[in-house]
Amino acid sequence: xxxxxxxxxxxxxxxxxxxxxxxxxxxxxxxxxxxxxxxxxxxxxxxxxxxxxxxxxxxxxxxxxxxxxxxxxxxxxxxxxxxxxxxxxxxxxxxxxxxxxxxxxxxxxxxxxxxxxxxxxxxxxxxxxxxxxxxxxxxxxxxxxxxxxxxxxxxxxxxxxxxxxxxxxxxxxxxxxxxxxxxxxxxxxxxxxxxxxxxxxxxxxxxxxxxxxxxxxxxxxxxxxxxxxxxxxxxxxxxxxxxxxxxxxxxxxxxxxxxxxxxxxxxxxxxxxxxxxxxxxxxxxxxxxxxxxxxxxxxxxxxx
Amino acid sequence: xxxxxxxxxxxxxxxxxxxxxxxxxxxxxxxxxxxxxxxxxxxxxxxxxxxxxxxxxxxxxxxxxxxxxxxxxxxxxxxxxxxxxxxxxxxxxxxxxxxxxxxxxxxxxxxxxxxxxxxxxxxxxxxxxxxxxxxxxxxxxxxxxxxxxxxxxxxxxxxxxxxxxxxxxxxxxxxxxxxxxxxxxxxxxxxxxxxxxxxxxxxxxxxxxxxxxxxxxxxxxxxxxxxxxxxxxxxxxxxxxxxxxxxxxxxxxxxxxxxxxxxxxxxxxxxxxxxxxxxxxxxxxxxxxxxxxxxxxxxxxxxx
Numbered sequence: 157x158x159x160x161x162x163x164x165x166x167x168x169x170x171x172x173x174x175x176x177x178x179x180x181x182x183x184x185x186x187x188x189x190x191x192x193x194x195x196x197x198x199x200x201x202x203x204x205x206x207x208x209x210x211x212x213x214x215x216x217x218x219x220x221x222x223x224x225x226x227x228x229x230x231x232x233x234x235x236x237x238x239x240x241x242x243x244x245x246x247x248x249x250x251x252x253x254x255x256x257x258x259x260x261x262x263x264x265x266x267x268x269x270x271x272x273x274x275x276x277x278x279x280x281x282x283x284x285x286x287x288x289x290x291x292x293x294x295x296x297x298x299x300x301x302x303x304x305x306x307x308x309x310x311x312x313x314x315x316x317x318x319x320x321x322x323x324x325x326x327x328x329x330x331x332x333x334x335x336x337x338x339x340x341x342x343x344x345x346x347x348x349x350x351x352x353x354x355x356x357x358x359x360x361x362x363x364x365x366x367x368x369x370x371x372x373x374x375x376x377x378x379x380x381x382x383x384x385x386x387x388x389x390x391x392x393x394x395x396x397x398x399x400x401x402x403x404x405x406x407x408x409x410x411x412x413x414x415x416x417x418x419x420x421x422x423x424x425x426x427x428x429x430x431x432x433x434x435x436x437x438x439x440x441x442x443x444x445x446x447x448x449x450x451x452x453x454x455x456x457x458x459x460x
Numbered sequence: 461x462x463x464x465x466x467x468x469x470x471x472x473x474x475x476x477x478x479x480x481x482x483x484x485x486x487x488x489x490x491x492x493x494x495x496x497x498x499x500x501x502x503x504x505x506x507x508x509x510x511x512x513x514x515x516x517x518x519x520x521x522x523x524x525x526x527x528x529x530x531x532x533x534x535x536x537x538x539x540x541x542x543x544x545x546x547x548x549x550x551x552x553x554x555x556x557x558x559x560x561x562x563x564x565x566x567x568x569x570x571x572x573x574x575x576x577x578x579x580x581x582x583x584x585x586x587x588x589x590x591x592x593x594x595x596x597x598x599x600x601x602x603x604x605x606x607x608x609x610x611x612x613x614x615x616x617x618x619x620x621x622x623x624x625x626x627x628x629x630x631x632x633x634x635x636x637x638x639x640x641x642x643x644x645x646x647x648x649x650x651x652x653x654x655x656x657x658x659x660x661x662x663x664x665x666x667x668x669x670x671x672x673x674x675x676x677x678x679x680x681x682x683x684x685x686x687x688x689x690x691x692x693x694x695x696x697x698x699x700x701x702x703x704x705x706x707x708x709x710x711x712x713x714x715x716x717x718x719x720x721x722x723x724x725x726x727x728x729x730x731x732x733x734x735x736x737x738x739x740x741x742x743x744x745x746x747x748x749x750x751x752x753x754x755x756x757x758x759x760x761x762x763x764x
Contacts, residue, residue, distance in 0.1 A: 158629035164711035166719050170554045175717060177547035183676035192511050192521075193675070197546055199507035206552050207499045213554045214543075218495075222539045224527010234525045239518075242501055243481035247508050248518045250474045268600065371497070372487035372582060374466060407484060415470050 160333070174201045185323045220363055227362040234268075234362045240264075240410035241364055241373075250414075257301045259448040261414045263396040266382065268322040271313055273335040281349040282313065282336040284329065289318030289351035291438040292421070297344045298385055298445050305344025306447055309387035313348065314336050315380070320356030340387075352439055355404055375409050378402035381419075383445065391450030397443055419443045442446070478505045492666055503736070505639075527665075531666035537571075538666045544669060544714035545677075554718075561605045563752040565718045567700040569598055572626040572684065577639040585653040586617065586640040588633070593622030593655035595742040601648045602689055602749050609648025610751055613691035616641050617652065619684070624660030631692070643693075656743055659683045659708055672713070679713050682706035687749065695754030701747055723747045 163179040164359040177197050183188035209217065227234035239245045245264065253262045274277045276282065281288075294313075303346040314335040316322050326348035334353075338346040357375035360368065368369070368375055379402040385393045396412060398405060405413060467483040469476070488494035506592050513521065533539035543549045549568060573621050580586065598617075602610040618639040620626050623673075627633040638657075642650040661679035664672065672679055683706040689697045700716060701708060701723040709717060725743045 162676075162711040165552060166710050166717050166722070167554070167715055168719050170551065173547050173551045173554065173715065178716075180677055180711060180713075181675045185676060186674065188517075189674060192513070193518070193671075193736050195507055195511045199503045199510070201551055203499055205502035205555065206503070207496050208555050209496070209552055211552065211556055213492075213496070214549070217539075218539045218543055221525070222529050222532050222537065225526050225539070226532065228530065229528050233522075233526065235522045235529070240520055242504065244508060246471060246519075247477045247505055248473065248513055248515065250471070250477065251509065251512050252515055274681050297555060301612065326553050338755040367497075368725060370488060370493060371485045372466075372489060372533065373484055376644060406470050409484075411471055411481060411484075418470070460558060 170205070170355045170419050174198060212329045220367075223363040227364075232359060232362075232363055234359075237358060237362070237364045237410075238367075240412075241358070241368060243411045245409040253450070257448050258446055259301055259391075260393055260444075260446045261416050262394055263412055263414065263417060264410070265384070265398075268316075268324060268383070269312075269314060269382070270324060270332075270335065271459075273314065273337045274332055274337075277346065278341065278345070279337060279349065280336065280338075282334055283349070286315070286335045287333070287351050288333075291435060292352045293347070293440045294350065294381070294439065294443070295345065295347050295440065296347070296414045296443045296445060298340045298387065298447060300390065300447055300449070305340070305342065306387045306390060307340055307342050307344060309340040309344070309346075309385055309390075309402055309447070310337060311346050311386075312382075312384040313339065313350075314382045315350065315353040316356055318351055318354050320354040320456055345354055350381075352399070353379045353381060355402055358409055373409060374404065376404040376409065377408050377410060378405040378413060380412075381441075385447065386452050387447060389449060390447035390452065392453045393445060393447055395445070397441070402449045440444065478502060481505075481516045483686070494705075506599050517627050524671075527667040531668075531730075532647070536663060536666075538663075538668055539545045541662060541666070541668045541714075542671075544633050544716075545662070545672060547715045550715040553632065559694055559752070562750055563695075564697055564699055564748075565715055565720050566698055567718065567721060568714070569688070569698050570700075572628060573616075573618060573686070573688070574628060574636075574639065576639045577618065577636055580640045580642055580652065582642055582649070582651045583653070584640065584642075586619075586638055587653070587655045588637045591621070591637070591655050593633060595739060596654045596656045597742065597744045598685070598747070599649065599651050599744065600687075600747045600749060602644050602650070602691065602751060604647055604694065604747065604751055607646070609646065610691045610694060611644055611646050611648060612761050613644040613648070613689055613694075613751070614641060614689075615644065616686075616688040617648075617654075618686045619654065619657040621656050622655050622659055624658040656703070657683045657685060659706055662713055668689065669761075676715060678708065678711065680708040680716060681714060682709040685745075689749055691751060692756065693753060694751035694756065697749060697751055699749070701745070 165176045224234045298309045325332040340346050355376050355378045360375045379399040380396045398413050399421045400418050419441050426437045467481045511730050528538045602613045627637040644650050659680050659682045663678045684700045685701040702717050703725045723745050730741050
């Protein structure tokens with residue numbers, strides 16, 4: 157029989173398939189790519205051997221992958237959404253953030269981050285005049301892993317509105333509503349006023365939405381605030397803080413909730429608020445962020 | 461903390477991710493879909509835990525899947541090509557065809573099948589007048605698993621030209637060139653004359669081609685003939701017969717070569733050929749196809 161220069165072999169039975177495919181890929185130049193693709197083939201073949209897809213099921217699976225790829229456009233990435241709702245994204249994030257330093261865990265940057273938010277003095281309200289929703293007063297500290305305050309950290313904050321929409325999704329909100337950039341003082345504190353965010357659904361009009369429906373899963377994320385914290389001498393922290401009383405807290409569709417990222421949203425009856433003015437019932441959130449030592453890095457997309 | 465009706469939980473560490481994702485999917489209505497998606501999550505998470513992708517590698521992987529989906533169009537399916545070059549398609553086919561009956565293994569229908577090929581008497585030439593390439597005389601038998609001839613089987617034959625192009629890829633070939641439909645006689649035989657096909661590359665202008673290049677793999681399939689055999693009382697057989705002296709026989713880019721599908725292309729010096737006429741050097745192929753008992757089924761796309 158004719159041979160070629162490329163390693164391989166003729167497949168005789170199910171047992172020989174994986175080793176022959178790996179032999180064919182053995183010339184991969186980049187050793188890391190080879191490691192990843194070898195593992196992909198091993199685990200992919202193990203999956204197929206376990207579930208023994210019929211020809212029709214296999215075709216349906218391939219058609220699903222095609223539809224997920226084709227549902228991507230400039231403003232939406234259905235492949236990322238699929239990875240999120242299967243827990244792949246959270247698993248990768250946890251594997252890359254597992255350490256014993258005590259630092260606050262990271263969370264996804266998410267698609268609604270914008271650079272260039274307005275810089276505010278501590279205590280400022282990031283909700284536009286007359287925003288509906290219960291008031292929220294946030295008092296947060298940025299500390300190092302020894303518990304010392306981190307001064308002059310830059311903190312980007314962004315959140316959805318009380319109806320679950322970010323300002324860049326919602327024509328009724330002013331530019332940069334519910335976003336702001338703060339700086340920590342000598343005590344590591346940054347403070348602001350806002351309105352309580354609401355949870356919101358991921359897009360359900362694509363193939364991933366159909367999968368969620370077949371799984372009888374709701375498409376909601378629980379209410380949360382986003383933070384990105386940059387400080388000299390410390391690794392940049394991109395994270396989220398979830399409301400402890402939010403619906404769907406224990407069933408986040410993208411599995412983004414980590415117990416260490418759940419903040420206590422304390423409810424206060426109507427009365428004199430922490431800033432001295434009389435108001436309706438309101439909430440306070442006190443939260444400590446702990447940064448690891450390191451070199452500041454920037455999330456993608458880069459700060460503009 | 462707030463609960464929802466949906467099973468789930470808050471993720472605390474890498475070890476809890478897989479079980480929490482499976483709990484979230486536990487309401488899946490279709491038990492087979494649940495089995496498949498549970499296994500997908502288990503094997504997918506095991507892959508991610510083994511290779512520990514960096515955030516950048518994970519983004520690259522998701523971008524690759526997106527590009528594969530977006531490279532699909534009406535005439536090309538890059539997702540199927542990816543499944544083929546990773547051995548997934550062959551593995552599924554083998555798992556669905558593994559039996560001890562002795563029947564001939566199936567092989568992929570492939571994208572070049574057309575219904576409605578001309579019906580020919582046995583012995584006819586399926587290559588148009590003046591086709592270049594060495595003559596090939598095929599003498600094949602269709603038998604049942606007891607070795608008895610199967611009479612009146614309908615056999616669709618199709619193949620690439622000596623330069624590796626099917627007629628529906630190549631404007632220089634007449635309609636239905638190198639295709640034909642034959643019927644077996646009382647001895648189970650069907651015979652035809654043709655020209656030797658050549659191997660050919662899979663499309664390499666998409667992301668899968670870039671992956672093959674990174675793996676230093678050639679994109680070729682070895683030379684082969686396609687057959688689809690339909691007979692009353694027997695399971696339809698869709699298969700391919702590979703030339704034993706073909707380049708790339710042991711390194712088919714889509715892993716379609718099964719040892720039982722390798723046919724002996726016997727070379728004959730110039731002289732009187734099997735049909736009595738004098739000619740250049742030529743080849744003969746004798747091959748037995750063995751059908752399992754069963755109900756005839758039709759490949760996709762259906763016979764037109």
